[in-house]
Amino acid sequence: MSAAVGRLTVIGVGLIGGSLARALRAAGLVDEIVGCGRGKANLEEAIALGVIDRYTHDVAQAVAGADLVFLAVPLGAMRETFATLRGALPAGALVTDGGSAKGSVVHDCRVAAPELLGRFVPGHPIAGTEKNGVGASFAELYQGRRVILTPLAENDPAAVARVRAIWEACGAEVAEMSVQHHDEVLAATSHLPHMLAFGLVDMLARLKENDEIFRYAAGGFRDFTRIASSNPVMWRDICIANRAALGPMLAAFADEMNELAARISAADGEALLAIFERAKAARDRYVDGLK
């Protein structure tokens, strides 16, 4: 399956969209890259950086003549984007996306542009930094990173294979799973940790004397809370998009923390040690697995 793309349209030219554009350009796999978005300054920067060749603010114009359309808009803007794509997408063009939750994006497509479902291969590159915007994008972002595709029953297998080949050409390791499984896995490994980091920092910031508290935070605190510097709007969208998986998981975690608080207050050393040993073993196994 060839990864060559004649004309690539990137809707939402930020870190994720810009990095895909850069990677495919670096691999010599695209003839032309069209950017689409709302912010003129960001799109001008994308041109200045050589990430895109031209841009328009109009989705229908942007996808004219496209072979592949990459949706990298915030989750909260997906439905409207699908609605605009409806009737504008050229015959034969494929659509994929980079959204961090997949159930909501598939639902948006189903509601706003059901006839596109066969050509929309949902995807999620598990990559990113705390930075935003095309200025943060780079061609190597996806090298050695995982990309999850969640193919739909409506998808042509050849369309899935093509999207897979495109991500592999960017150096990514591609896996496939169901939409629901993706959303559960990501709730556990990404969305839940972000809630804990945001929630912890918010709680401490609301304590009296919070300046003093932060002053005595040690090195581990900096690492632990790094993800609390992530984009609040993006995370609001992710929470809402994946609320079906995330809400119950966060509530379950809260129950665990109440249980742990009770063990601590009861000075139940045996139970505490069992929890900490299990966690350390799992964490060390996980890090060994990354080596």
Added chain:
Amino acid sequence: MSAAVGRLTVIGVGLIGGSLARALRAAGLVDEIVGCGRGKANLEEAIALGVIDRYTHDVAQAVAGADLVFLAVPLGAMRETFATLRGALPAGALVTDGGSAKGSVVHDCRVAAPELLGRFVPGHPIAGTEKNGVGASFAELYQGRRVILTPLAENDPAAVARVRAIWEACGAEVAEMSVQHHDEVLAATSHLPHMLAFGLVDMLARLKENDEIFRYAAGGFRDFTRIASSNPVMWRDICIANRAALGPMLAAFADEMNELAARISAADGEALLAIFERAKAARDRYVDGLK
């Protein structure tokens, strides 16, 4: 106030105790360093590394002729150590410690060796790594790090000044606060984050298909969970020692997470955005403060 120490006795020659020994040796402030502990291999390693000059497993022998005794044993071993010090500590010798909770250590001293309270200046160097043992110690560990002293009403101000001077000679920035305030600040900035990291990793490790879940964890997860690789026995001791401050704080956090879970399930974007924005602002301010 001179930071010179004739004979230093370090009880518990690990990362914290070994690093103080190395720092004072490097500063040319000690004549002799005596190590004391249970593990022969670790103490032999401490001699081989030049961290201590000699060792004994007997606390009373170890403190004979000492000018300063540094207690760097686990919190769970403090009371027994104070009991052994009773009657053995030479007149004029000072005692300080490196425990991560202060209320419990002071209580242990009060219970096991009340006549030593005047010469025991409780302290806590906010430094450390996920590694243990004397092999992980280094002279620069305390440079630029904060050390909190929690002087007691019984302490001679000159004793407090001397312990302060010793830490400052190691490059640390010394602050003083009450025992209770220390324990609250540390519960918030260190003990609570460790509970979240241990609890999250433990919860995920108990899910079905946890290998797969960890496989899709992104870069942020690694940073977020680093502290879950910390020593389980040490953390059991810290939890129990600081349960008065930590238990209620963790329960309050669980309540916050339940509230957040409810907001997510209700797709309350406005409330979510407010939380995430407040957290991001506080976290960015904190990091700016470190620069």
